[in-house]
Amino acid sequence: MVSNDERLEMYRRMARIRQFEQAASKLYKDTEIPGFVHLSIGQEATAVGACWHLRDDDAITSTHRGHGHCLAKGLDVEPMFAELMGRDAGTCRGRGGSMHIADPQRGVFGANGIVGAGIPIAVGAATAAQMRGEGQVALSFFGDGAVAQGMFHEAVNLAAVWDLPIVFFCENNNYSEFSRAADQHRAGLAARAAGYGIRYAHVDGNDVIAVAELMEGLTAGLRQGDGPVLVEAETYRWHGHYEGDPQRYRTEDELVEWKRRDPLILARARMAEAGIEARAADEVDAEIAREIEEAVTSARKAPYPEPGSLHDHVWAERPELPEPAPADGPVFRTMDAVREAVSYELTHDGDVFVAGIDVGEGGNVFGLFRGLADEFPGRVRDTPISESAIVGTAVGAAMAGMRPVVEVMYMDFITVCMDMLVNQAAKLRFMTGGRASMPLVVRTQFGAGRSSGSQHSQSLEAMLAHVPGLTVVMPSNPADTYGLLRAAIRDPNPVVFVENRLLYGKKGPRPAPDHLVPIGKARVVRPGKDITLVSYSRMLIEALAAAEVVAAEGIDVEVIDLRTVAPLDRATVLDSLRRTHRLVVAHEGVQDFGVGAELAALAANEGFWHLDAPVVRVAPPAMPAPYSPPLEKEWLPDQDAIAGALRRVAGGESR
Missing domain, CATH: 3.40.50.970 (Thiamin diphosphate (ThDP)-binding fold, Pyr/PP domains)
Known part of the structure; x- marks a missing residue:
C-alpha cells in the first residue's frame, strides 16, 4: 500500500525531473549548454518508479536520455546543471556532459552516448552483486531502439545463463530516434524474454505508482536470488530525439493524445483520489521551481576546468614498481x-x-x-x-x-x-x-x-x-x-x-611468487654499441637471434624488449639511441601505421641529433596474413630478415 507521504514524494521527484528538463531545454536554446541534449520530458514516471525501491548500493546504467534516471537515483541538481554547462563543479568535472553523467559511488554507473552500451555494464554490476552476496541488484534503462543492438542480446543471454540479479528496464517510448518502434522489430519483448528463458513484465510507464509497485516485488525477489527480468514500460517522449529535432516523423495529434496521459497529471489524479489536496502538489511545484532556479544560478557561476587540467583523469596513477631481480628458479x-x-x-x-x-x-x-x-x-x-x-x-x-x-x-x-x-x-x-x-x-x-x-x-x-x-x-x-x-x-x-x-x-x-614487473618499462636484454634494435613479444626471440648472427660479423647490437607497447617507454629507447645512433624496429604487426612508425617518429623528433642513419622497420607488409605456408613464410619476417636490416643499417643503407 502506497502512503500519502510516498505519493507526494513520488510527485516531487517527477516534478524535479520535469522542471530540470524544461530548464535544460531553455539553457540549450540560449547556448548555455554546448553539445547535444536529449530530454526525457513525458517519461518521468518510469525513472521515479523504477528507482523507488533501489538502495544506494544498487547500480543503474542509463541512456543518452538519462537526466531523469540520474535524478531519480539521487544525484543532485546543481552539479548536474554544472555538468551540462561543462563546468568544473559538474558531476563529472565537465568531462561528460549531458549524455555521460555518472556517479558510481551513488550507484549511477553512467548515462551513455552509445545506444545499448549500458546493458552489458549493468550485467557486470549484477555479477559483482551476485559474487558479493549482499543483496544488491542492478537495473539497466534502455529504449526500444536498443533492442536491435547485439549488445542487448549478448547481455540478456549472459545474465540468464548466470542467473544474475538484474532488471532490464525498457522505456518503450514508441520511437527509435526518428523511426517508429513497429518498423524496427518483428518480435515483441515478451517473446524475446521467453526466448532467453527469463521473466517478463509489462507496465504502464506513465503511472508512477504502477511502476513502483511492480518494481517493489521484482527487486525484493532479486535480493533473495531470483534471476533476471525484462520489464517493458510503455511511455512517450514529448520532445524530439534531440533538442532541435524537427520531428517530421510524428503528428501533432499523436503528441496531444499522449499529453493527456501526462505522468504528472496522472499522479495528481491519484493523489486527489487518496485525499491529497491539489494545493500540496502546487506547493511542491513552487518548491522545485526555486530549487531549479538556485541550481542554475549557482552552476552559471561555477568556473570551467583549468586548461592545465586537460590531461587529468585519462589514467589512474599506477604504483611505482622496481625492476625485479632476474628469475633463477626451476x-x-x-x-x-x-x-x-x-x-x-x-x-x-x-x-x-x-x-x-x-x-x-x-x-x-x-x-x-x-x-x-x-x-x-x-x-x-x-x-x-x-x-x-x-x-x-x-x-x-x-x-x-x-x-x-x-x-x-x-x-x-x-x-x-x-x-x-x-x-x-x-x-x-x-x-x-x-x-x-x-x-x-x-x-x-x-x-x-x-x-x-x-x-x-x-x-x-x-x-x-x-x-x-x-x-x-x-x-x-x-x-x-x-x-x-x-x-x-x-x-x-x-x-x-x-x-x-x-x-x-x-x-x-621461474621467478619468486611475489615477482612483479613494472608496466610501462622496457628492458635492455642485450647491451650493444652499434645499433639499437627494439622489439617485443615473439619477434623479440627473432631479434635476439639476429643480433647474435651479426655479432659474429662485428656488429654489436643492443636489443630492447618493450614489454609494454602503451604507454611506450620512450626514455629507454632514446637513451639507447644516444649511445648507438642507429635504430631498427621489428614487430609482427603489419608495417604501415605500426609501433615501428611511432618509434621512428620518436627518433626523428626527439632523437634526431643522435641519428647517424635512417630508422628501419622490419615488419610484415600491409596485407592480411596468408594461409598457405609458403606465402605466410614470405610475409612474416624472421631472424634472417632482421639480420639483413641490421647489416644494411650498419653499412649506411636505409633499404
Whole structure:
C-alpha cells in the first residue's frame, strides 16, 4: 500500500525531473549548454518508479536520455546543471556532459552516448552483486531502439545463463530516434524474454505508482536470488530525439493524445483520489521551481576546468614498481606463468575473478586454466560466445570494485567488442572526471606462423595502443609473463594483456611468487654499441637471434624488449639511441601505421641529433596474413630478415 507521504514524494521527484528538463531545454536554446541534449520530458514516471525501491548500493546504467534516471537515483541538481554547462563543479568535472553523467559511488554507473552500451555494464554490476552476496541488484534503462543492438542480446543471454540479479528496464517510448518502434522489430519483448528463458513484465510507464509497485516485488525477489527480468514500460517522449529535432516523423495529434496521459497529471489524479489536496502538489511545484532556479544560478557561476587540467583523469596513477631481480628458479613454461599469475591473484584478492569462453570447465582453449574453476568455485566463469558481453561485464564489475580478468579467445576477436573496449573501458574514467574505477584485464593471444589464416593471426596492438586510456602489454618470456600479468591484474587501469600462442611452450627460469614487473618499462636484454634494435613479444626471440648472427660479423647490437607497447617507454629507447645512433624496429604487426612508425617518429623528433642513419622497420607488409605456408613464410619476417636490416643499417643503407 502506497502512503500519502510516498505519493507526494513520488510527485516531487517527477516534478524535479520535469522542471530540470524544461530548464535544460531553455539553457540549450540560449547556448548555455554546448553539445547535444536529449530530454526525457513525458517519461518521468518510469525513472521515479523504477528507482523507488533501489538502495544506494544498487547500480543503474542509463541512456543518452538519462537526466531523469540520474535524478531519480539521487544525484543532485546543481552539479548536474554544472555538468551540462561543462563546468568544473559538474558531476563529472565537465568531462561528460549531458549524455555521460555518472556517479558510481551513488550507484549511477553512467548515462551513455552509445545506444545499448549500458546493458552489458549493468550485467557486470549484477555479477559483482551476485559474487558479493549482499543483496544488491542492478537495473539497466534502455529504449526500444536498443533492442536491435547485439549488445542487448549478448547481455540478456549472459545474465540468464548466470542467473544474475538484474532488471532490464525498457522505456518503450514508441520511437527509435526518428523511426517508429513497429518498423524496427518483428518480435515483441515478451517473446524475446521467453526466448532467453527469463521473466517478463509489462507496465504502464506513465503511472508512477504502477511502476513502483511492480518494481517493489521484482527487486525484493532479486535480493533473495531470483534471476533476471525484462520489464517493458510503455511511455512517450514529448520532445524530439534531440533538442532541435524537427520531428517530421510524428503528428501533432499523436503528441496531444499522449499529453493527456501526462505522468504528472496522472499522479495528481491519484493523489486527489487518496485525499491529497491539489494545493500540496502546487506547493511542491513552487518548491522545485526555486530549487531549479538556485541550481542554475549557482552552476552559471561555477568556473570551467583549468586548461592545465586537460590531461587529468585519462589514467589512474599506477604504483611505482622496481625492476625485479632476474628469475633463477626451476624452469617453467609461459603457459605455466599465465596460470600461476592468475591463480596467485585469485588466492590473494577476493575481488579478482576470471570469465571468458570455455575458461571454466574447459580450462581455456589451450588448457591454461584446467582445474582452476574447481579450485575457485564461482570465480572462474564460462560465458557464451559473446565478446561484447564479456568485456562489458568486466567494465561494470570493475566500476563496482571488482578486478575482473576476462578472456577474448583470439586477438582478432577484439574487433567484435570494440565499443566496450574503446568507448567504455578506455574512456569512462576520463568522462566521469575520475569517478569511475576501471581495474580490469582483457587477456588475449595472437600469433602468425602456423597457417591460422587472416582472421586468427592478426597483431592488432598498434590499433589498441592508439586508444587513450588503454594499456597494452606484450611479454616475450615466461618470467615477464608472470610478473606483468600479476601487475596488470593489480593495475588501476584497463589493460589488454596479449600473449603469443607460439610462446606458450617457451621455457625459462621461474621467478619468486611475489615477482612483479613494472608496466610501462622496457628492458635492455642485450647491451650493444652499434645499433639499437627494439622489439617485443615473439619477434623479440627473432631479434635476439639476429643480433647474435651479426655479432659474429662485428656488429654489436643492443636489443630492447618493450614489454609494454602503451604507454611506450620512450626514455629507454632514446637513451639507447644516444649511445648507438642507429635504430631498427621489428614487430609482427603489419608495417604501415605500426609501433615501428611511432618509434621512428620518436627518433626523428626527439632523437634526431643522435641519428647517424635512417630508422628501419622490419615488419610484415600491409596485407592480411596468408594461409598457405609458403606465402605466410614470405610475409612474416624472421631472424634472417632482421639480420639483413641490421647489416644494411650498419653499412649506411636505409633499404
